[in-house]
Amino acid sequence: MNFPQRFFITGTDTGVGKTVVSALLAAGLNAGYWKPVQSGSQQGLDSSQVQKLSGLDPARILPEAYVLPQPLSPHLAAEREGLYINPEKLAIPQFSGRLVIEGAGGIMVPLNREMLILDWVKKMSLPVLVVAPNRLGVINHTLMTVSVLRQAEVPVLGVILNFGVNSDHVQAIEHFAKVPVLAQIKALDSLSPGVLMEIFLRYFG
Numbered sequence: 001m002n003f004p005q006r007f008f009i010t011g012t013d014t015g016v017g018k019t020v021v022s023a024l025l026a027a028g029l030n031a032g033y034w035k036p037v038q039s040g041s042q043q044g045l046d047s048s049q050v051q052k053l054s055g056l057d058p059a060r061i062l063p064e065a066y067v068l069p070q071p072l073s074p075h076l077a078a079e080r081e082g083l084y085i086n087p088e089k090l091a092i093p094q095f096s097g098r099l100v101i102e103g104a105g106g107i108m109v110p111l112n113r114e115m116l117i118l119d120w121v122k123k124m125s126l127p128v129l130v131v132a133p134n135r136l137g138v139i140n141h142t143l144m145t146v147s148v149l150r151q152a153e154v155p156v157l158g159v160i161l162n163f164g165v166n167s168d169h170v171q172a173i174e175h176f177a178k179v180p181v182l183a184q185i186k187a188l189d190s191l192s193p194g195v196l197m198e199i200f201l202r203y204f205g
Contacts, residue, residue: 001157001158001182001204003025003029003157004098004127005098005099007101007128008101008102008103008126008128009100009102009103009128009131010106010128010129010130011103011132012130012131012132012142012145013106013133013141014104016132016162018102018103019046020053021129021131022046022050022100023049023054024196024199024200025100025200026054026060026100027055027056027193028201030098031060031097031098032060032097032098033050033051033054033061033099033100033101033102034064034092034093034095034099034100034101035050035064036103036120037066037068038066038067039068039070039071039104040069041067041068042069042070042071045064047064050102053191053193055193062093065089065090066083066085068081068083074109074111075111075112078112084112085115087115090111090120103121105117106145107121108148118148118152122154126154127154127157128149128155128156129159130142130156130158130159130160130179132145132160132162133161133163133164134163134164134169134184135163135164138173139172139173139176142177143176146159147177156177156179158181159173159179160181160182160184160185161185162185163186163187164184165186169181170184182203183202185199
């Protein structure tokens with residue numbers, strides 16, 4: 001697959017493996033990585049995990065625009081800190097080369113009381129890659145996510161299914177959503193730059 005210079009990774013929910021997929025693609029593409037808004041920082045930064053898993057030069061990990069301690073939706077996490085997430089501060093940083101941009105949760109998560117992540121992605125003209133967990137409910141959640149993106153006229157690059165392999169899920173998603181399932185990643189016993197590069201080369205090399 002020919003990945004664009006900049007693209008956005010969203011999930012069908014939180015905890016679906018977006019960060020591991022972001023690390024995998026950033027490493028395989030030798031790209032930069034940026035997470036505009038990090039909530040739940042008291043549990044660690046996704047950018048630190050991406051750097052560790054990808055083995056990328058730390059200079060390719062761009063700093064977050066907002067880092068919020070509470071593991072809540074960005075708009076609520078910001079309000080708990082007396083902050084307002086200003087879209088003007090979410091301009092995409094200058095970066096030479098491909099840039100993987102990771103969202104927070106799903107595409108309909110609010111950034112503030114007026115703007116969803118979907119609105120920001122559309123404003124930035126970013127194509128989207130959807131990450132979903134390969135379990136019961138994945139067809140419904142993936143079709144809904146793709147439908148919302150299509151209604152907003154946001155390009156969808158495809159879907160990556162995490163935590164298992166199920167050809168029935170792939171067939172249903174590709175048939176009804178009319179987007180390709182680019183990879184199915186099994187549940188991994190261990191994570192390392194070598195493991196992620198092996199997966200990248202299997203599907204995208």
